[in-house]
Every structure is written in C-alpha cells, then in structure tokens.
Amino acid sequence: MKPSPFTYHDPQSVAETAAILSEVEDCRLLAGGQSLMPMMNFRFVQPSNLVDLNGVRELAFVREDAGRIAFGAMTRQRTLERSAGLRESCPIIPLALSHVGHRQTRARGTIGGSLCHFDPSAELCNLAALHEAELVLARRGGERALPFAEFGVGYLTTAVEPDEFLREVRFRRWPQGHGYAFEEFAMRHGDFAICAISCLVTLAPSGAVDDIAIAVSGVGAVPFRLGEAEASARGERPGHDLYRALATAASKVEAMSDSYVSAGYRQHLARILTYRAVKSAVENAGMRAAA
Amino acid sequence: MSQTRSIAVTVNGRTYEKTVETRRTLVDFLRVDLGLTGTHIGCEHGACGACTVRVEGEAVRSCLMLAVQANGKSIVTVEGLAQGNALNPLQQAFWEKNGLQCGFCTPGMLMTISEFLEEVPSPTEEEVREALSGNVCRCTGYQAIVDAVLQVAAQARAEKEAV
Numbered sequence: 001m002k003p004s005p006f007t008y009h010d011p012q013s014v015a016e017t018a019a020i021l022s023e024v025e026d027c028r029l030l031a032g033g034q035s036l037m038p039m040m041n042f043r044f045v046q047p048s049n050l051v052d053l054n055g056v057r058e059l060a061f062v063r064e065d066a067g068r069i070a071f072g073a074m075t076r077q078r079t080l081e082r083s084a085g086l087r088e089s090c091p092i093i094p095l096a097l098s099h100v101g102h103r104q105t106r107a108r109g110t111i112g113g114s115l116c117h118f119d120p121s122a123e124l125c126n127l128a129a130l131h132e133a134e135l136v137l138a139r140r141g142g143e144r145a146l147p148f149a150e151f152g153v154g155y156l157t158t159a160v161e162p163d164e165f166l167r168e169v170r171f172r173r174w175p176q177g178h179g180y181a182f183e184e185f186a187m188r189h190g191d192f193a194i195c196a197i198s199c200l201v202t203l204a205p206s207g208a209v210d211d212i213a214i215a216v217s218g219v220g221a222v223p224f225r226l227g228e229a230e231a232s233a234r235g236e237r238p239g240h241d242l243y244r245a246l247a248t249a250a251s252k253v254e255a256m257s258d259s260y261v262s263a264g265y266r267q268h269l270a271r272i273l274t275y276r277a278v279k280s281a282v283e284n285a286g287m288r289a290a291a
Numbered sequence: 292m293s294q295t296r297s298i299a300v301t302v303n304g305r306t307y308e309k310t311v312e313t314r315r316t317l318v319d320f321l322r323v324d325l326g327l328t329g330t331h332i333g334c335e336h337g338a339c340g341a342c343t344v345r346v347e348g349e350a351v352r353s354c355l356m357l358a359v360q361a362n363g364k365s366i367v368t369v370e371g372l373a374q375g376n377a378l379n380p381l382q383q384a385f386w387e388k389n390g391l392q393c394g395f396c397t398p399g400m401l402m403t404i405s406e407f408l409e410e411v412p413s414p415t416e417e418e419v420r421e422a423l424s425g426n427v428c429r430c431t432g433y434q435a436i437v438d439a440v441l442q443v444a445a446q447a448r449a450e451k452e453a454v
Contacts (some may be wrong), residue, residue: 001335005294008313008359037355038336041316050313054360078349102425104403105337107349108356189424 003040006050014058014138014167017051021163022140024049029165031074031113034105059112059167064089068134068173073112073166077124081106089173092130092180092198096123099182102190112166115151118158118222120256121193123184125152126217129225130198131171138167145170155221174211178202179285183273184218193218194261195269197250199277201238203285209233212281214246214274219255219266226250226274238282243275250274298362302327303371311358318342320358321368329369329398333427340426343399344368350406369398372405380443381405390439392430400426404440413444 009024011017021027028047030036031054039045053059059074062083069090071080080086081097100106100114100123114124115135128135133148137160146159153159160166174180184196195218204210212233217223229249236242251271255263299308302325309324316335321327321344333341335354342353345367372379378386381401391397400423407414407422414422419440420433428436 002316002319003314005312005314007294008296008357010359033355033357034337034352037316037357041335041354052357052360102340103407103422104340104343104350104352104425105355107351189421 001041001043003037004043004046006047009049009051010055011051011053012055012057014056017053017056017165018138018140018163020051021165024051025162027051027162029053029116031116032076032105032109033113034101034109035113035117035119053165062086064173066173068170070168070170071111072168073115074110075112077106077109077111077114078103080111089176090131090171092182092200093127095180096127096182096196096198099123099184099186099190099193099196111169115169116158116160116166118152118156119192120155120221120223121196121218122223123182123193123196123217126196126198126215126223127171128169129217129223130200130213130215131174132213133172134170135166136168136170137161137164139164143167152222174200175202177285177288179281179283179288181277181280181284183277183280185269185273195219195266195273197270197273197277199274199281201278201281201285203238203282207286208235208237209242209282212278214250214278216250216253216270216274219253219270221256224253226253238278243278246278247271247275296359296362298359300358300361300363301365303367313357313359315358316354317344317346317356317358317361317366318353320361321353321366324358327368327370331395331398333395333399338427339396339399340403341396341399343402343426345402345406348406350403367402369401372401380446381408381439384439384443384446385436388435388439388442390431390436396426396428396430400428400436408440408444408447413448414440416441 009020027049030052059072061072063070081094086093128148134145135151136145179201181199184193186193198215201212202210212230214226251267255266257263297310321330331341333339337352337355344353419437
C-alpha cells in the first residue's frame with residue numbers, strides 16, 4: 001500500500017523544527033523511516049503532518065569527551081558502524097549494530113529514530129540502557145534531559161511530548177580496555193531479537209570484577225538492567241560460579257509471551273545468553289588490558 | 292508546506308524535474324513517474340529488498356524513502372549498471388552462474404552487491420551471505436547468487452594482480 005496524504009514539512013534547523021512542532025497537530029517525525037515508513041505504507045499510521053528531520057544537519061554528530069559520548073539524534077546507524085573512533089572507545093556499538101536489520105536499512109536508520117520508536121527488541125535501546133543514557137528532548141523555548149529509565153514509558157512508548165523531539169543521546173563512557181559482549185538470538189540474521197544480552201565489564205588489578213553492566217532486551221516490554229545481580233558481582237572473582245549466578249538471575253526476570261515465543265523460552269535464552277555475554281566480556285577485558 | 296512538491300533528481304546521470312505528491316515513495320517515482328521499471332516493488336515495507344537502489348552511493352530501500360527526500364540527490368538504479376548492451380561484470384556473473392531464475396529479486400540483489408563489493412572487494416562466503424541478508428530470493432536458494440558474487444570478486448582480484 002501507499003501512505004495516505006499528509007502535509008510535508010522539511011525544517012533545516014533545530015529551531016525551525018521546534019517552531020513547527022509548537023504549531024501543528026497530529027504530527028509524526030520522520031527520521032530514517034525504517035519503521036515509520038512501513039507503518040505509513042500499511043496505513044497503521046496516517047498523520048496529517050509529517051516533519052522530515054533529514055535536512056536538519058545539526059542533528060547528525062558524534063562527540064566524545066572524558067565522561068561520555070554524545071550522539072545527535074539523526075546520526076545514521078551506518079555512520080556509527082563505520083566510525084573508527086567508536087571502534088576504539090565503545091566497540092560494543094559496531095558489534096551490536098551488526099545485528100540491526102540489514103546494510104540497506106542501517107544506511108538510513110538513525111540512533112534517535114530507533115530510540116523514539118522504542119521497540120522492545122531494538123539493539124540501540126538495549127545499548128541505551130546499558131550505558132545509562134541521558135536523552136535530551138528539545139521543544140520551542142527549552143529542553144530537558146531525561147535518564148533512560150524515565151524516557152522509556154512502556155511498550156513502543158516514550159515520554160516524548162507531542163511538541164518535543166529528541167535532539168541528543170549521551171552514553172556513559174567506559175574506560176579504555178573495558179570488556180564488552182553482545183549476544184543475541186533471532187530466527188534469521190537481521191530479524192527482531194527474541195532475546196539480546198549486552199555486557200560491559202572492567203577488572204581490578206587483582207582480577208576481580210571492578211564494574212559491570214548487563215542489559216536485557218527482547219524479553220520485557222522495555223529493555224532493563226540486571227541491577228541487583230550487577231551489584232552482587234562487583235568485587236567477585238570471574239569464573240563459572242559467577243557467570244552461573246548472573247545467568248540464574250537473568251532467567252528469573254519477568255518475560256513477555258506471544259504466539260511465537262513463550263515467556264519461559266525467553267527466560268531460557270536470557271539465562272544462556274547472559275552466561276555467554278559475561279564470560280566473553282570478562283575474557284576480552286583481560287586480553288584488552290594485557291594488550 | 293503543501294501536499295505536492297517540485298523536485299529535481301538525477302537518476303543514472305540524467306536529471307529529471309517533476310512535480311510529485313509528497314506521499315509518493317521513491318520506488319513509485321522511479322517506476323511510475325520516470326518509467327524506470329527495472330527497480331521492482333516487492334513487499335513495500337522494507338522486508339524483501341527488491342526495491343534496493345543507490346542514493347548518493349549508498350544502497351537503500353526505495354519503498355522506505357519519499358521521492359521528495361531524493362530532491363537534489365544522485366541515484367543509480369539497475370538500469371545504470373550495463374553499458375548499452377554490454378552487461379557489467381556483476382550482471383555477467385549472475386548470467387554465467389544462473390544467479391537468477393524468475394528475476395524478480397535480481398535488481399535489488401545487484402544494487403546491494405554493487406555497493407558491498409566497493410566496500411569489501413575480497414569477501415568471504417560468510418560476508419557475502421550477511422550482505423545479502425536484506426534481499427529475499429524465493430527461487431535460487433541463494434547458492435547460485437553467492438557463487439556469482441564470489442566469481443566476480445575473484446575476477447576483480449585476478450585483474451588487479453595482473454596489472
């Protein structure tokens with residue numbers, strides 16, 4: 001099918017975007033279009049107004065400083081995937097992106113579009129949870145920054161108000177040489193994840209876990225962290241017992257069930273993939289630290 | 292601010308100026324407004340890859356872009372690959388290796404692979420299969436397509452070494 005008619009707006013700046021959003025009603029923002037365009041072609045969504053952000057160049061950037069990495073909302077997934085800087089400072093980003101759709105969809109798809117669509121299985125939403133992302137929402141006359149936990153309200157739902165738009169996403173930056181892993185199970189390459197587990201870890205000189213983060217997506221309506229399990233792992237020696245304890249914690253999370261995949265199967269995958277992710281992250285933390 | 296726009300788009304080296312509905316998808320613009328029916332429409336929701344074209348060099352799904360978004364941009368479609376009646380090496384390899392049966396997915400396959408081989412000139416079989424993950428073929432079982440891609444990559448390598 002084809003999209004129903006709409007009035008097309010193509011602002012060239014953040015200020016112009018904010019002005020349009022303050023005036024129009026029944027409006028959708030078009031980022032990379034890899035989710036919204038199918039929904040419009042199917043007429044699941046029939047907005048009266050479409051605001052195309054692809055001309056707003058100031059929304060496409062990657063900026064790194066000591067404590068964090070900031071991404072403009074319209075930064076393309078392929079740009080992140082190819083970034084030599086991120087390959088060094090945040091290698092889990094290109095790794096996770098290899099699971100996102102296909103090369104043709106990543107050429108258009110953006111980090112901000114993925115976060116605002118907020119699919120529970122989206123890899124970039126998982127990474128936002130993992131990196132304690134801060135999301136900067138702009139509107140005419142101001143902006144506010146939300147922590148990830150307040151940005152994601154529920155299934156496919158965010159806290160972004162109708163006159164607001166995502167301007168920037170900030171990830172916590174982990175120290176050089178940290179361990180990382182992204183484990184995903186999907187029916188085919190590029191399909192929606194049934195379960196994905198990400199892990200970042202740093203090791204103390206003694207070899208014990210210094211800091212660790214584990215995020216789970218595809219399992220609940222929103223991606224989440226294994227906060228309590230992470231806390232209990234800090235200071236522990238890595239090894240089979242620790243991996244198994246974390247995997248057990250992951251298997252006890254509340255899981256969605258649908259006509260294809262039962263909650264129990266998602267919990268099973270969460271257990272298996274958590275074991276693998278933590279083990280792999282610990283092992284490459286050791287190697288990267290030694291290198 | 293309206294529901295129609297005048298746009299200028301360069302396709303396969305030729306610039307077209309047209310007035311289009313803003314809801315017109317790029318693939319419909321190519322096929323209906325320009326008569327370039329080499330690009331195929333499969334699923335219209337970004338799952339099958341038949342409509343893949345190159346916009347500013349990048350392989351993208353033309354059913355998920357609006358024609359107005361292509362304003363001022365340069366596009367290559369499957370019609371832009373051959374030189375007159377001479378197939379380009381990738382098309383020739385598809386021909387030789389039986390990389391197509393019904394041919395419906397072929398334009399999208401060719402446009403995806405043409406971009407991929409520029410980025411990864413000597414791919415492994417696994418890399419080829421991953422690059423093709425966004426293009427659905429229901430006839431060949433993919434093996435003949437993968438063979439064609441590997442053949443053209445090997446040829447390009449041999450020619451480079453011979454120089």
